[in-house]
Amino acid sequence: MNVNYMLILEIIVVVNAALAFVTVFREKRDIAATWAWMLVLVLLPVVGFIAYAFIGRKLPKGRMFRLQRQVAVQLEERLNQQREEIGDEIVPSDQISHSVINMVNMFMETDHAFLARKNRVRVITDGHDLFHLMLEDIERAHSSIHIEFYTFYNDQIGNDVLDLLIKKAQAGVEVRVIYDPWGSMGTWKSFFKPLIDAGGHVEAFLGTRSAVIDFRLNFRDHRKIVTIDGQIGYVGGFNIGDQYLGRKEKFGYWRDTHLRIVGSGVFSLQARFMLDWNATDRDHPFKDDRIEHKYFPLTKVKGETSLQIVSSGPDSDLQQIKMGYMRLIQTAEKRLWIQTPYLIPDDSVLDSLRIAAMAGVDVRIMIPDKPDHAFVYRATQYYARQLADDGVKIYFYHNGFIHAKTMVVDGRIASVGSANMDYRSFKLNFEINAFIYDPQVATQLEEIYEADMRYSELITPEKFKAQSTYLKFKQTASRLLSPIL
Template sequence: MTWHQIIELIVTLNAILAIITVFREKRDIAATWAWLLVLTVFPVFGFIIYAFIGRQMPHKQLTRVQQQVAVALDKRLDQQRTENGSEANLADEITTGAATMVNMFMATDEAFLARKNRVKIFTNGDDLFHSLIEDIEAAQSSIHIEFYTFYADNIGTEIRDLLVKKAKEGVEVRVIYDPWGSMGTNTRFFKPLLDAGGYVERFLGTRPAFIDFRLNFRDHRKIVVIDGKEGYIGGYNIGDQYLGRKPKFGFWRDTHLRIVGSGVFALQRHFMMDWNATDRAHPFSEGELVDKYFPLIKVKGDTTMQIVSSGPDSDMQQIKMGYMRMIQQATKTLWIQTPYLIPDDSVLDSLRCAAMSGVDVRIMVPDKPDHPFVYRATQYYARQLADDGVKIYYYHNGFIHAKTMVVDGRMASVGSANLDFRSFKLNFEINSFLYDEKLAKKLEEIYQEDIDKSELITPQKFADQSLYLKFKQMFSRLLSPIL
């Protein structure tokens, strides 16, 4: 057999295996064609890529959730509603458009409406970690932490040592981390916490990163719950780079929230369900669920909100649906911050419709990459949207990692989900949807301050980019369903 025949045989077998591999699992048409492209254009090597990021999650990983968490939560919510007063006056708190969102989230994610929360916004890592450390120091009963990234660096070690101290004091400490997001962090790093009586688990019992060949279906959530009373949600992870200590990124601009009120119950619920799905050996005790983990909270805040999760364990794409509903409701302004702008066709069309309807649509993205293909794909979609009338801003004061959306200065979203395929379909995410004009106005003010540190990239500036850069953007866009 000649070399020519051998190559033909390899190409033919590769094509057949590519078709079998891609079509044997249910996935959307865009991802199907993207994977066929990868597997056929890169024979053999494409299958190595597929082994890391193409396989679907085994169904058994998605069914380890105990229902007693929901039962306990429902019991406490009934009492909390009595504490906060009747819900008969909801119309006075949220607009008609927001009410339809509330109903949608209740139907798709069982996301209850949490009223009268006190919410603080953080946009600086130093301020956030100072507050977080203070709350951990004051913990009396339980500390629940779930992060995509928990690095074994200076701030990671400082927080771990504080958790060790609290565990020795008798406080229940549980930590969930994602091994890929926390690359370099291992069980040896957490051994002092384990020895002190704390619990630490890799999400869904996944293997350490260096032997875990599955890059998809990551735990991208960022959840902290202290004593069931204070909660944190947003874009920050635990690591020195989030404090601006990495020269590659410079100042790290993100958005995070501290919540006091019944909204914390939703964060607690999601953490507990993730824990029960991850660690079946040490589940939460049913007898103490209500009083220990869902204490009655007496606080009078201004924010009505819903905590919404999404992930590959559901086909609903709840957070994406929330983003689309917000985009569709915008009548004056729609301001978005996202580090990764890789929308699917439905979101892309919604953004175009808003801009062409006269809505002031602004999208702020970083001016530097942290993932080359993702960044070039972001530039591609930014160029397309700029041509449709969307104002695209490149943030110049470091790296912007915030995932925020503000509509008409009356409702907003802050959380872990980017405006991209991965957050919509492949990652486990969690966002807060906020029905509070005062908070939305504050987020608008923060956005205006960020514009002062950004550059408006006009369609002409995009047109002036080199042909080589445009080629890299277009090529990266072809891979966008799997990035």
């Protein structure tokens, strides 16, 4: 009898391994993710396949972006204008360098990201300040309000925003909202019905109606975009929810970084929203003959900031934001300061950080001292420990939860946006960042970083070594799954 059981078990193991092989290798993916999934599927029969169904499958080509032609044409025309000016002074003379010019060119080629000049940019690090400004701007809107967030919760601030959007829609302002159903878990479509009844338009990203129907955990719309009248824009790390105002005991104070942009940089935020909308909602697309005048009004702004809005996602194999991060790392000569809630870099980014530190660059990475996702946090600790051994200064932020996604180089150039320093942001999520070529804004971000250091602890290699064996085991085990976290 025992022999029969052993035979059945052996058959199950062999069949499971064969199915795992076919399942993983039938789709193109990088080798690290391939072997991580093989590990899960082989060691966790049945359970592993259930996990794969939710987070392992690739996005079908039929669901990829169908870019609305006229919007794409508008972007290409603006990009061509910028290419003609590349030989001239593309940014103020004190910022000119080959690294900056090369980065501008790279984003133009890979993401049609034109260089927006003379913007007014405000850096916002507190949720109360952000929503105060944003609600004031929405209140003054007279033409259009476009909102795209990973998280739009049905809570106090979510209802405050919704009530104002209803009011503006009733007043005849065009209101469109894109939300991600997984990121907005618990917020049902019925929550938005009063806004729809008032004349607004609301869609779950890529047409998915609910988190229950949407079988995939991957390929989420992690972008955070607000444009108002095509003249004011917001981009960064905050979402819409009470926890982002420090109202959740689990997280405490929420430390994030967002930008308010006035100027031509809003053009790219508006265009990105329109592309996402037309890929999501075929019933109410943006019309060709209304695009330029209504949504891209000519504005004269006396600002000092040059920037590029760069987006990336699984609709492209180029990983544009990751390329931007790597270019920033390689550009650093003195200082490279990073804030990220999740530190799970792939080998290329990991090596770039190590090389910078070993070359004498002051590389600092600030991460939370508490988890919001257990496996992700243990993997973050693992990579933090490895980088500390290579000379990177690792800081654990103690004053609540740090969710900012920022990188600042030598007080000259910087990045602020939605993309974390991890596999998911590089390959699996739809993300958006602002790459900023302005010493004044970069210096301000360095000052903010230094202020955050007062609430942070430098975790030396010795402190990492003093961690318990069990904790290190959890970190190492989580790291094995890092390509699919």
